Amino acid sequence: MNLATQGSLVDQVNRLLPQTQCGRCGFEGCRPYARAIVEGESINRCPPGGTDTIIHLANLMNERRQALDPGAGNYQLPTVAVIREAECIGCTLCIQACPLDAILGAAKLMHTVFEQECSGCDLCVEPCPVDCIDMVPVSKDSHLPWQAPGEIRSVYNPLDSMS
């Protein structure tokens, strides 16, 4: 059975969201936004999901496809947070901001980010008092190894030879 058809509608919507928990949609995480969508919120407020997510949501909710709401932010390629460890003062503020517990560290000790756990939500950047957190693009996702051929280069048109 298809996973996407199981559970309540909120669960189904939630499964289509990227789960970065970044809150750029204006809600406290992906599931609250899923609930809001079910209650009538617009489906184009998820920048990390991009166009793909909007298409899937539109199909599920039987709504018209729309462009990403610029108020929520622009689509970016996936990123992860990286702490410049030499500058970290060990204040634990980023640890408290991280919704996924992806940062390891303790008071007055250097902090570091688990790359595998980080969703690139960028919530840790703002609280950092010394601005030592960079968001860097995820390398493996940035391009697909096999590109599709270009669009059809020329199509035979019988009308061409008649004129």
Added chain:
Amino acid sequence: MRLVNRLLGRRSDRAPYAIFGGIATDAYKTRSLRSRLMPVPIPEKLVLPLSQNLGVDAIAIVEAGDLVQKFQLLAEAGEPGSVALHAPTSGLVSSISNATVADEFGSQRLCIHLQSDGENRAIETVPEADYRALDHLQLLERIERAGICGLGGAGFPSAQKLSLGMKSGIDLLIINAVECEPFISADEALIRERGASVVVGAEILKSACLASNCIIVLQEDRADAIEALKKALENSSIELMTLAAGYPVGGEKQIIQAVTGMEVPSHAYPASIGVLVFNAGTAYAVYKAMVDGEPCVSRITTLTGAPLQTPKNFETLIGTSVSFLFDLCGIDTTRHTGTIVGGPLMGIQLPTLDVPVMKTSNCLIAMSAAEFPPDEPELACIRCGFCAEACPARLLPQQLYAFSRAHDHEQNLAHGLFDCIECGACAYVCPSHIPLVQYYRSSKAEIRAQQRRQLQSQHWQRQFQQHQYRIKKQQDEAPHQISGDAVGPLKDDEPDKKNRSREDGDKTEAVVFSRERAKREIAEAVARVRARKAGHIASSRTDAKSDG
């Protein structure tokens, strides 16, 4: 009795079964078979990619500046998929750095650069006195140590394949010498001249996977190789089967179907139906590892194509550059338009000639405009259905093409995109010149990326739930404690209650106190860092000034 045995036993004459689809192509093989199998002079420089096959790097155990001898271990197998790498000649490891390799994308990968000293000093090899005395696990261990992977093209590590087979039990071992792609003649040359060694290698593989039957399969139009093999098989329990020429009868799934009449299930290894397939070149590498004690440092590679003056089969060292081999054959650069590694149907076009031969490089084709005319423009699909007739996996290529164009991955999966073996028969027969395989490959890559993202987001969701649970629990436990030490580990549910409440009380005070202090400390630290930054900028400015 297993199904394989029943099916094999049904026909006493061992006539092959029919396979689905396929195409007939010209062979273009005779030109590279005119000359004997030739050894290659040792090049000055060898480039040895740490990943010889599936993109999984072996772990280098030498460093830049080390002097190594022939057959010395350079890198050992690490994660599943990687194979051990040995020095093809003696010399100096000049560096371990990135270089372009002959993969689909012309990508840069970590390689060991070996500067040959021309002396070719070898470490002492230890031939097995009697490989028949070894049990299958010892054989397996020796095959793994010799760094042997499938030399037919895909390069799956042979020891891993054998141990996969042992788990499910093997009834039939197939030695694949079909080479159905045009131009490639490496296996044919090998069998023609060293057929007896291939048979010994096949016997070793047979005892390594405990198979009850072993069949060597060739195409019926290879008279020389068949004759040589018949002579070599006189006193052997191994049988010979010949298949009618056609493409892609040499594909793993197709050869199994031709020999046994069974299809390999979707998303399963051939071992799941009790069959293992090894390439004839792999059998020869196994022979060398056991009888001569030499690890896999060379392979038979076909050099062919109209721009080459003397096309031939070379026994090349792994790591030799393509341009070095082309120069040996005498290349007419005015007619040379490009280079393919592998066959013309499934091979990869190389972006540069400065790439090394790997364990999987069975053929290098110098292209000319006459044999490889430029791609015709892609036209619209006219739904002629030729592709569906040609598809050996019985898929519907034109449907898959439409779904790939529409990025409709669910439909692609439902129509069996991942059963496509990317043989290119559909694109070969397409009258509209649609590069179908390229569409399928890009769709497969997109689907894999999507599945990876899906798994990732499920993981993030679980992490987030755990995070919320932890925060909630902390708040419940200490209502007036504001997330002061949010980094503490999760507490177990029922430790001693009295103890904990007392501890909590102490902690709350300590936290309130430490929060004040923490604020002060943060402010101080910020000031320190700012000062340091400012100082740094100032000093770099003064440096710049003094430089200018």
